Amino acid sequence: MADQLETLKQLQRLDGELYQLRKTQQDKPRELDQVNAQLAAQEAKVRTADEGLKKLQLAQKDREVELQTREGQVKKLQGQLFQVKTNKEYSALQREIDTLKADNSLLEESILRGFDAVDQAGKARQQEQGHLAKAQERTKVERQRIEQEQAVLEDQIGRLERERQGLVPDVPREALTMYERILVIRDGLALVPLLESSCGGCHRRLPPQVVNEVYLKAKLVMCESCSRILYFDEAHSKL
Ligand SMILES: [Zn+2]
Known part of the structure; x- marks a missing residue:
């Protein structure tokens, strides 16, 4: 009985270690999930920044097209100035042209502000892209670390299990x-x-x-x- 207890003590020493190692091993997939989730979050930030930039660029394009159209209208009306017969018609047309020009200058200001907004959104996107590159690098390192730790754990567990197998026949x-x-x-x-x-x-x-x-x-x-x-x-x- 004393021998049996001695063997059980040795088994318990191994099993205690095995229990801790297996617990650590079970946590590894969760660690990997966290690492992957951090990368996915940064990828989402880049996508959001990208969409924001594209939206601003499209709006800017629309404003530019609109300005071109309106400038065409001004030119057309200016051409008509030479064809009107009366002073009254001339003044009415001139007022219309002035109103259009005032609107256009507001549109031009908005286009200038739009350039700034596009510029800032571009910088923000670049910044997120930079963060993503770092996150990808970090993820690579972390994945390697986790894989390495998993390999070491498997090795240790295998070694302890073999040692355990050697003791088991000695216990009834x-x-x-x-x-x-x-x-x-x-x-x-x-x-x-x-x-x-x-x-x-x-x-x-x-x-x-x-x-x-x-x-x-x-x-x-x-x-x-x-x-x-x-x-x-x-x-x-x-x-
Ligand atoms: Zn007790």
Whole structure:
């Protein structure tokens, strides 16, 4: 029984490590998701900036076409000035031309402001593009880091599992099944030392009879509260 407990202690050391490593391994896909989400967010910012720029450019084009049309109208009316017969008609036409010209100069101002807006939107887009380039670089580095960490974890887990396989035949089937069942329900900790007269897993105080049984090492003794297997060693337990 003492030998069996010694083997279980070695198993627990490996299984504790394996539990932590597998937990870290399970977090890796989430880390990768975060990295990908950050990149996607920056890609979306570039798209938004791009759409904003294109909208402004189109509006600017529309204004320019409109100005050309209106300037054509002014020219046409100016041509008609030579054909009118009366002063009254001439003045009316001239007023129409003046109104059109005033409108056009407002449109020209708006076109000038439009150039500034397009310019600024272009700079904003460029800036987001720059951020995207950095985000892509960062993503590449992060993906490599995560892949590398995953490879190291797999390696460590494989090594511990092989070491574990070497120990398993030394534990009787029934004890191993019990130990492994507790391992699953108690987050990778199935075997705990006696801490004075308390359980090293849940820290509940144990009845003297249970403590004695642990001390005797005649059979596997479980904590009544957390079901973990208890063992006694000099380093942890003082009786
Ligand atoms: Zn306990």
